Amino acid sequence: MTADQLRSLIRDVPDFPKEGILFRDVTPLLLDPGALAAAVDLVAAPYRDAGIDRVLGIESRGFILGAPVAMALGAGFGLVRKAGKLPYESHSVSYELEYGTDTVELHVDTVEAGQRVLVVDDLIATGGTAGASVELARKAGGDVVGCAFLIELTFLEGRKCLDVPCHVVLDY
Numbered sequence: 001m002t003a004d005q006l007r008s009l010i011r012d013v014p015d016f017p018k019e020g021i022l023f024r025d026v027t028p029l030l031l032d033p034g035a036l037a038a039a040v041d042l043v044a045a046p047y048r049d050a051g052i053d054r055v056l057g058i059e060s061r062g063f064i065l066g067a068p069v070a071m072a073l074g075a076g077f078g079l080v081r082k083a084g085k086l087p088y089e090s091h092s093v094s095y096e097l098e099y100g101t102d103t104v105e106l107h108v109d110t111v112e113a114g115q116r117v118l119v120v121d122d123l124i125a126t127g128g129t130a131g132a133s134v135e136l137a138r139k140a141g142g143d144v145v146g147c148a149f150l151i152e153l154t155f156l157e158g159r160k161c162l163d164v165p166c167h168v169v170l171d172y
């Protein structure tokens with residue numbers, strides 16, 4: 001399955017979750033088993049020989065893609081969650097939103113010092129969440145090899161928030 005076939009399975013939802021936002025909805029793609037397998041394969045592809053120890057998936061659609069990417073790479077999977085959701089002792093990083101701040105957390109035992117980490121999410125918009133996730137991995141002593149996304153909203157220039165290489169399958 002080609003990247004353009006995957007693109008045709010992403011639904012555009014105008015004005016969600018608020019007016020002026022065009023939401024790129026991946027749920028039709030997830031319903032198609034061939035497309036789901038291809039999406040995982042294309043997100044993981046550049047890292048097959050990269051010696052990744054941990055894939056960190058960002059809540060919540062990053063969990064859906066991140067776990068099978070971790071399996072494809074022979075890596076462990078860890079969860080980056082919004083503040084207050086993780087049960088165990090956690091590292092915490094806050095980042096700026098248009099109005100206010102948000103916080104993401106990572107269990108302290110998810111990444112060990114020196115481990116090679118890949119951060120995965122379905123989509124990079126402003127890059128704030130991914131940037132904070134890279135910082136979380138580093139707080140734990142991880143060596144962040146890169147960030148991988150199914151979709152990039154290029155006009156928002158979210159890559160500028162990342163000081164690691166960024167791999168994207170579909171750009172808008």
Ligand code: AMP
Nearest residue numbers: 022023024123124125126127128129130
């Ligand atoms: P950001 O921190 O701005 O890069 O936001 C990234 C997070 O918000 C990702 O977890 C995305 O799933 C979600 N997100 C932001 N904008 C959109 C959009 N237009 N369509 C779908 N998801 C989005």
